[in-house]
Amino acid sequence: MAFPFRLRAGRKKQPNFNVTSFWNLVPVKTFLISSNLEKELPDGSIPRASAMSSKAAAKQERPASRFSTKSDSVSEGGSSKSEQDQKAPWKALFFFTTKANLPIVISAVICSIACGAVMPIEAFISGKIFDGFSSYALGKYTATEFLNHQKKYVIYQVALSGASWVFHSCEFMLWLAFGELQAKSARDRLFHGLLEREIEWYDMRKNGIGALLPRLQTQIRDLQLAVAQPLGMLVCAIAQCILSLAEAFFFSWKLTLVTLASAPLLGVAITFISARMQVYVVKQQEKLAEAQKYCLNAFGAIETVKCFNGQGNERHKYMMRIRECAQFYFKVVKWNGLMMSVGVLLTSGMIVQGFYYGGVLIRKGEITPGTVVTCFFSAIGAFSALQLVMPHMMTLEKGRTAGLTLRAVMAEMDKGTVQRRPSGLLTPLECRGEIEVRNASFAYPARPDQLALDNVSMFIPSGEMTFLIGKSGSGKSTLSQLLMRFYSASQGQVLVDGVPVESLRVDWLRSNVSLVEQQSLLFNDTVFQNIAFGKEAYEDVTRSEVLEAAEFALLQLMISDMPKGLDTMVGHKGGTMSGGQRQRMALARARLRDTPILMLDESTSALDYISRQLMMDAIRRWRHGKTTIVITHDIAQILPDDYIFVLEHGKLVQEGYRKHLAQMKNTPFQDFLAPDEKALTSPFDSRKGTAFSSIHTRGSSLDSPLEDEQQEHVLHDPLEARLDASESNNRVSLLPAAFTEGSPVPFMGAFGGMKGAGSPWMRLAQASTPPSTSPVEPARSSWLWDTDVGSKTTTQRQNAQDTSGWSTKLEQLVERTGKRALDARKTVDGVRRRRVMRSEEDGVPLKTIAEEEGEKPAPLVSQKEKKLTTILATIWPVLDWKYRILMLIGFYGCSVHAAANPVFSFVLAKLVSTFSLPGNQQSKQLLYSMMILLIAFSDAFHCWLLRFLLGKCGQIWTDNYRERAMERLLDQPKAFFDQQENAVSHLSDCLDRYAEYMRELLGIFTGLGYI
Template sequence: MKNKQSGIKPFISLILSTNIPKLALTFGLIASVFTTIAGLVVPLLTKNLVDGFSVSSLSVTLVVAIIAAFVLQAVISGVSTYLLTAVGQKIVAKLRENMWIKLIRLPVSYFDKTSSGETVSRVVNDTNIVKDLISEHFPQFITGIISIIGAITILLIMDWKMTLIMMLAVPITVAIMLPLGRRMSKISRGLQDETAVFTGNIQQTLSESRLMKSSNAEESEEGKGLSGIGNLLGFGLKEAKIFALIAPLMQFVVMLVIVIIIAYGGLRVANGTMSTGSLVAFLLYLFQIIMPITSFAMFFTQLQKAKGATERIIEILDIPLEEGQNGLSMDVADKPVRVNHVSFAYDEDDSVLEDVSFVAQPGEMIAFAGPSGGGKTTMFGLLERFYEPTSGEIEIGDTPIRDLSMKSWRSQIGYVSQESAMMAGTIRENLCYGLQNWEEIPDERLWEVAKMAYADQFIKSFPHGLDTEVGERGVKLSGGQRQRIAIARAFLRDPKILMMDEATASLDSQSESVVQQALTRLMEGRTTFVIAHRLSTIVHADNIIFIEKGRITGSGTHQELSQSHELYRQFAKQQLA
């Protein structure tokens, strides 16, 4: 981040961008003023009580007034605290809303470079730091400021000399807090970064628990986890040292001021230039100043932490959205897909595709074959618009697909991947994932698409049928079952264009046979793109595009490539012999 982003201004701008509940904030601050006024009345009443104290002259009215002031202060303080805390909670809720809305609309390239655990840490941990500041420390800071201003004003009127003596503590306090605050800010940023890394590692390890156990990697992962915990402990201890310095130093300054005031005030009382009641009132006002000041130390410490969190939050909010949030809505049925001289690179020095061109006519099956790492999956990513070409154009009919809205384009594409990604939840929720008003889709329609995908029989075998929980990433289902649900999901979407990343490559022969039948049924009448890991699944393709090192080195039917392309002929000889 740039230096200009590390000050207090970005934090304030971030908070203002959340549309602060102005009415609640106004009433909360007004209540704080009344709380302070009620609190400021108590020492004055106490002064009158002490100066005129005797059992015979004890004023019931005065005692009642003191009690009423205490009760009023407590009630209004409660209202004020609730309103200001509610404002803080709403601000942070809005902040999290903004981050979540932004995150799910960021381009795939962001998630390629950033671990999901780190992103989760930004949304949960960093916003929690901001929440603590706004919900807990900020209300105390506001009420404290009002209390201090009121108390100092009355003290200056009562005795300006003693007040100036007391104010000598201010520069001392500032001199203590500024360097410690800067140190805390640096530690906080390091702690937040380390927390994000630790969260990412933990999440990755737990999500791949089967890989960890099958690889006997428990000890290795244990070491990584303990190392992360140790790093967090190191930052935590550094924070503890700062707090350990702040608390005693503030306590020392406070006690020094109290002793000086008592000594000086005692001399004034002794020589008759100040009444005992005035000294008592002065000390009470002093405590009304001291208590907020001690909480200020925590506020400014938390503010330093929040500034660090703000930098990370702003980083996410400043990332450009995925292109195509707005655009044309168009029916792509019966329109050819044209790829014209498309090149793509993830990084400037990492070219993946170079000058790729081909045409897919409506209803055709286009297959991509070639060695691993040649760019087949990247081509799929460009067609799906996970990435934008570095140069060249992809068109549907005569319209560049970048002119279409993402929603319009992707709603007409069915994607069946090799991994068959699934969300934690029920079979019903996975079939309907991403569809609007999915709760209204009748069971008859779901069973229809399940039957078309040859998935109805195994779904019926589960006690809860469509409401069966599939577990995280669908771990409670077999690979073949997950694939058939993915195919049923595609049937339900009724896509105009179908994309398949060799959906049968990782299945056993029995599952492959069933899934292949479902895929054949799904491809009927649709423009289909297939990534081929096994040539046996694409021998009937209308056009096979052979990609090597990002370039098309041959295209045609299976028979044509077998005659004209040496490497394809070798592939065919190895796999189809």
């Protein structure tokens, strides 16, 4: 995954809030990496406005009912349906504002108000200048007086222009900075809030975390864009509107009222259209989030998609949501274009009303022509400010919706899963490692009617290794989830050292209990960091400590073969490593952590047989005297003196030592044995027809009689029988002599000072049953340890070997065995012959591995920037004739809209010139007013036409390239997705955010540039 921080010395970055940051949620919580992530923030702490600090989280608990399905009604953004229907308030834009942001906000508001004052001042100066022209035309001023009068106000105009430049520059800079700060605050609060959520909260997401996080990213971007320049323009427009109206009423209230007679219509129209548009904006975002979910799922599971040739199906599902999203966008752009056209029409209508009535007042001698100009431009300036904001109303609406949605996410996280916990949570001084489960029942939130655990009770003493076995779905892993407190039992209790886990601090619990799961997920970081994360203070981990843990996990040879050793990147979710290597790295991480309690949930299942046995014996030596719980299907790892709990369908059906359970006929444990290992007779046969009890159970275990139907066991698993038979004590080793240097098996340092090591693979003698050992010292596997070798010889061999190289030699031993087996297959007498490839028969040369590795996949983005003309030239070919005609009509609308401006200005100048002409000019004023009104109607219609049609064509153009990009990305090889620059989150971002920007290129900017 793309880890949210690049953890390198001397360099820290802000969190990159992306979807894959939470795919490794279990290791994050298991190893308390969330606290480490918080340390990586530039300021070193969670913001004050954070939804929940780690200390506050420790004082809270979940609701009593664990099976509530209220979260099912929660949308992917976190808001409920009622909250979605609620209109987003304007204060939603400031939900994530902190005290630290106030100086920036106040300075930005002051600059915006100053920018808003420019228009009314300019209207006053324009009126004075027009008065000078009128007075000179009527002979009231001489030439000298006229020049002096005009020069003074021209200087004022130049000074005003300079001040406007300064204030507008500062306004842009400050609002842009505020937008960045708002995005950072929202990102930090959500990031830390999500880290504090328990896993069950993620389980209850409707479409999963893969769809939630990309939508949150989109919401944060929408909020950031809205509170930057658009919000600054809104504040400036409000200031300009208020000041202009005040000036207009001051000079002539009659003319102002007539000019603003159509203002209520404009306000009602904007309110109605804005409400309709917001509904479709929300629906568009929902469909886009669903499309992102399919995109992320396809890229995240690209191996599965390719294995089943599902590229076409995944592309179809993605494009279905994109086309549904496009339908809602068509409605959004239609209403947005209507808002623009209504603004143009009503503003032009104000001009007709104002100038015509102004001429009437001039003829009556109530005001001068200059006063008409000042009053008119002030009144018009009030609504030209609103018209200036209209193109950004859609951005502001998205920002308001985003702010409300993000706030709803935080509120839902606070109340949905975590509530107040009782004060006084315990932090014991030490952890002995004693575990007890008392009548525990539990069902996962996603399946509240199906119990994963049903009244289970067990006792695990400290300092011993205990095994949990059972078929898939029997509840083994659920116990580990409850012990880690990822979930809480609905009934019963789970206790550590006699204390319920609900009464323990979560950070203390997870500092003393480690869990290594079968799916060993790694972070997209270096090998060193992935192992070092095992310690809470991972910054202080030395390379020697990491190398020691790597040596324990048989990773030295792998690390030495890597190009950068410990500093090699492991790729997205460890994609560059095999499953076995990932599991061994997880074990190395656990070895470095070394907690009193360790749970291994199929943690060696991906290892080969030999490595699995070596790893298990190393774990036994390491965990001697410490509590260890091993969850497994492979009973070959279980020694006679190991204690076993057998689970079936969520119930504990049997427990006891293996050597006793193996003798009990017709019991659940027998299903895990090979046919030749099953008990044929038993000292307990006399108890047929009665319930059997666990024998030799541990002191505090609760043994309850089982019903007859519980004695019925499932059918024999042939796969398990085959695996178990391979470890039969009566088997003769048939491995070939694969070792050229004799048969010594050196130890790695993690085994300690054990004696008697020899090469079991070179011996053909039958292995004997291992002698009984004390419970403190576990019995050693007879296949690995040969007690016939004298201690003297072993001691000499140990002294002759360098302990630092034991781990590497073991790995070489395993690899050499595999190579010999591979060579054997190629011979006539081998197990099987290699199939002749078709290319060999046809004589077509095949590329070698080196040649394949030498071919690097093409970068996702071309290094050479494309010219704007080259990009725009791609529009016409991808559109069909229907949309080509619509685009031409859209540019026709642009042409009319562009021509309307100079024609409007020419007619308006003719209208204004009538004020300084002697005589009755009423007929001319009426004619010019009607011409302006006709131009306004034409301009309004074509304004709507260009907005709607170009926006629609822009969406179609973008969707065509979305489909092409999706198709080509799905056809890329697996190596393409392993590259850091081609992370799943980045690819999804390209199809989401960059595609939205691409659409606006034609829908808005190309049209404006043409105009």
